[in-house]
Amino acid sequence: MPAITLPDASVRLFDGPVTGTAVAEAIGPGLARAALVMKLDGKLVDMSTVIEHDASVAFVTRRDDDALEMIRHDAAHVLAEAVQDLFPGTQVTIGPSIENGFYYDFARNDPFTPEDFSAIEAKMREIITRGAKFVRQEMSREDAIAFFQAKGEKYKAQLIEDLPRDQTISLYSQGEWVDLCRGPHLRSTADVGMAFKLMKVAGAYWRGDHRNAMLSRIYGTAWRDQKELDAYLHQLEEAERRDHRRIGKDMGLFHIQEEAVGSVFWHPKGWKLYRTVEAYLRRRLDANGYQEVRTPQLVDRSLWEKSGHWDNYRQHMFIAQVEEEDKFLALKPMNCPCHIQIFRQGMRSYRELPLRLAEMGCCHRYEPSGALHGIMRVRQFTQDDAHIFCTDEQIASETARFISLLSQVYSDMGFPTFRIKFSDRPQARIGSDADWDKAEAALREACQIAGVTFELNPGEGAFYGPKLEFVLRDAIGRDWQCGTLQVDPNLPERLDAEYVGEDGARHRPIMLHRAIFGSFERFLGILIEQYAGRFPLWLAPVQAVVATIVSDADAYAEDVAAAFRRAGLEVRTDLSNQKINAKVREHSLAHVPVLAVVGRNEAANRTVALRRLGSPAQEILPLAEAVARLKAEATPPDLRESTGATEFA
């Protein structure tokens, strides 16, 4: 006699066990039509699930987010059926829903190509139109393995074998086609709807392990209705326009060419942007108790052997040799060992701690060819690196202080929000559990002091210590780790860094590796996408263009430009023989934030007509006032603060 509590707190009684479908029907035919799946005591289950006991039930309709995820999951099943129907002999593996869509990994000798999509999509529509009900069936482990073995589905059989012993094995059929699946599912394939599209093919390793076979993955997107699908596709097109590679080319910021794969040629405008960002960061670091250093680019292999990098990362290092000498030098892949060399010069006292050594360190790493991506992942990059040498007790306060600095910098750069991942102890690690406890607790405490929350990234820490990763998202929704903070008791040990404590004895410092941007290249790539090239005035590589309407105003335009320049603005003149409409268009497309238009009127009155990027409005100001206003507006955020509010003691 189940009593069913509905979301509005009303209770309905049933004579005996009842399915979700029957409950929905009892409530009303409208709900029965709309209910795709139900939440039984908070857990999503099929509508056909039989409710035996008192429970709370909520029905999920197409409007709910849960439904969207199910639509995608079911779309993956439909895709798999379509593929197996069209390409006999293809084995299925896994096919989950993901952000914005779904994918399915297939095992097949000939990988799929985008040319296969139209046939597959047509078959999917057929399956959806047919609308076969999803039917759940549970099987014993042995039966399920035998079932899939008999079908030649080796991957599925292996999946079941690797499931925990006590796990219920469930299969879902949609008409003739059956898949191993935990469920739940919509009522039938018809509920998937037609708002889906296959997007791309990709190789993917079985179980994400590069030693395994490569499968052929098909990605799709699926939505509640056509309108949502269209909106998503439109959004993708928009995102493409924000791509830093596109904008970098259009705005003439940088390029990369075959002779220097993975290394950036910064053009004047791009380098101006770089320098603006670098100067800003340097001021922030100076104000936060960092001391900047500079260390060698080429360092003898012996140091890398001592640090342990030679053994672990040798194949990712660029090695240099000269004929006269029988030695190997490595282009530094990181700055840490060099900073320790500076720490080791002379005798250090606990009084000097925490010692914060910063370097805009140019590093080289031989990244796998497939990892390279525009300027986001390159082989030569400059880290905004720093190492804080401190005591155990200082880890938490130094970390909190760092998070505060990083938050300020991200906010100034136009990223009010970012994600933090906390990577704790991995399986393979060094150091005692007590040390790990201490380091992890310090990071947690620091997050609490800084008032930030994090997602746990279990087991993903470095082998020597836990870390925080600060993640920003690019235009296409890809996440990139930018900032980082790692607790490292290991390298100081290996490279023999020590200080004299209050007790007069020698101690090992803890080393905090930390970066805010991670690499300038990556951060600038994300920055370009964040603003889609339309930078705020203080960051814009060309801040203003003075454009003339008639050539009579040429001399005055030069005066205006000179005045802007004196105020520290990066300005160009456009005296070309073109209509003002064309000039407006040209400089708008070039994302110049301020257009100062001068014609006969302005020349006669010593005024300028300012036009801001993206707005048709114009403001006519006396030259001196325009200069003062733009100068104030172009002031970097850290120089606007009236006092050193963010400085620490």
Place this chain on the structure above:
RNA sequence: GCCGGCAUAGCUCAGCGGUAGAGCAACUGAUUCGUAAUCAGUAGGUCCACAGUUCGAUUCUGUGUGCCGGCACCA
């Protein structure tokens, strides 16, 4: 590195087994014009590289390189 796709003018792209075209940009000339494209003309190419098939390859095949999308990797 692995799977798939792509590589033609500065850019975006057509095209074809008989050695190439458009738009924009560039350059020249005319136009002096009030807020997102003034008009006309000119010039611009080892069709990524190498090998093979062919009477003939930018086009077909193979290899290499680079790029793009994923996967793996990211000290």
